[in-house]
Amino acid sequence: MLRVAINGYGRIGRSVLRALYENGYRDHLQVVAINELSDIETMSYLTRYDTTHGRFPKPVNTRNNSLLIGDDEIHCFHCETPDLLAWDALNVDMVLECSGSFSEREGAQNYLDAGVPRLLLSQPAAADVDATIVFGFNQHQVTAEHSIVSAASCTTNCLIPVLDTIKAFAGVEHGVAQTIHSAMNDQPVIDGYNPKDLRLTRSALSSIIPVNTGLSRGIARLMPELEGKIGCNAVRVPTLNVSAIDLVLRTENAVTKEEINQQLQQAATLKYAGLLGFTNEPHASVDFNHDPRSVIIDGTQTHVIDGRMVKLLCWFDNEWGYANRMLDVAKHWADVIIR
Numbered sequence: 001m002l003r004v005a006i007n008g009y010g011r012i013g014r015s016v017l018r019a020l021y022e023n024g025y026r027d028h029l030q031v032v033a034i035n036e037l038s039d040i041e042t043m044s045y046l047t048r049y050d051t052t053h054g055r056f057p058k059p060v061n062t063r064n065n066s067l068l069i070g071d072d073e074i075h076c077f078h079c080e081t082p083d084l085l086a087w088d089a090l091n092v093d094m095v096l097e098c099s100g101s102f103s104e105r106e107g108a109q110n111y112l113d114a115g116v117p118r119l120l121l122s123q124p125a126a127a128d129v130d131a132t133i134v135f136g137f138n139q140h141q142v143t144a145e146h147s148i149v150s151a152a153s154c155t156t157n158c159l160i161p162v163l164d165t166i167k168a169f170a171g172v173e174h175g176v177a178q179t180i181h182s183a184m185n186d187q188p189v190i191d192g193y194n195p196k197d198l199r200l201t202r203s204a205l206s207s208i209i210p211v212n213t214g215l216s217r218g219i220a221r222l223m224p225e226l227e228g229k230i231g232c233n234a235v236r237v238p239t240l241n242v243s244a245i246d247l248v249l250r251t252e253n254a255v256t257k258e259e260i261n262q263q264l265q266q267a268a269t270l271k272y273a274g275l276l277g278f279t280n281e282p283h284a285s286v287d288f289n290h291d292p293r294s295v296i297i298d299g300t301q302t303h304v305i306d307g308r309m310v311k312l313l314c315w316f317d318n319e320w321g322y323a324n325r326m327l328d329v330a331k332h333w334a335d336v337i338i339r
């Protein structure tokens, strides 16, 4: 069993720990340490109670500076620079880096220097990391020799299974993807300063706010043949969780709405079973809260115009789906190492 640590115990870090206990990953991975800037009492409180996902599925207690979950003791640290932590003394095999602070090999290298043999990043990374993995699409590319791997973004995890399915059936010439993303912790509740981005100074409660997105680059990293072919925008909306991508594609071959929906439905039961879902029910975004799949196609919103312009609505739980994919990649990587 691999010994794992979580760095950054925010929305994704906490979702990862919860999914570990809720969805059976604990049989394969053990979280032995968490590093988070906040204090142990607040970490414990936010583990037990979560406005978005509800109460933690197991009793959570504290002892000194540890979280106790059932029989598991998780040592907690509060250190901003990972190289100052004695990871090797903890015998950590892999750090799940969920702070958002390290996306380049140079910063991530601090972990390796501090005795962490493997790092899985919860965000897209610079091109010099060892691999970027979208589970279900290219996890076979992870090797035992890799040390820094990215689990891509929640939006890349949402789109790649859809693009893969449509490409295989009808080919993709080009397209546009509009992400409609729920609020995140880098936005203020009411207007406040942000040193990096003027749009992130505006209240998350009151507006639809355009934000930067690296989704085009994320797609090209996984599917180099689509480099420069999918234009992407993103807006944040005042909801707590669950996002959508409005995807418009120009296909190489003529298709019908029925054929596209049928192909996606088939992918939901075969190649992407458990990762891609399909529904014909009349849904609102909140219906997908706590849904572990990477993407759910809303078949009621599929359009095909003039045979080759395909429009799809793709739902995803940006927190829970992504946390489960991170654990899928971690578990797969662990299997490769142990094999």
Ligand SMILES: NC(=O)c1ccc[n+]([C@@H]2O[C@H](COP(=O)([O-])OP(=O)(O)OC[C@H]3O[C@@H](n4cnc5c(N)ncnc54)[C@H](OP(=O)(O)O)[C@@H]3O)[C@@H](O)[C@H]2O)c1
Binding pocket: 007, 008, 009, 010, 011, 012, 013, 035, 036, 037, 038, 079, 080, 081, 098, 099, 100, 101, 122, 123, 153, 154, 184, 185, 186, 318, 319, 322
């Ligand atoms: N939320 C999503 O939907 C989502 C989905 C996929 C990927 N991601 C990615 O996951 C990363 C984290 O996002 P998030 O939404 O979880 O953000 P978040 O809620 O702000 O969590 C980040 C946590 O990391 C802590 N932190 C910051 N610097 C640290 C450091 N040097 N060492 C240890 N802990 C540190 C922060 O502590 P303090 O708050 O105490 O400063 C905070 O608790 C980002 O890269 C994001 O792009 C997010």
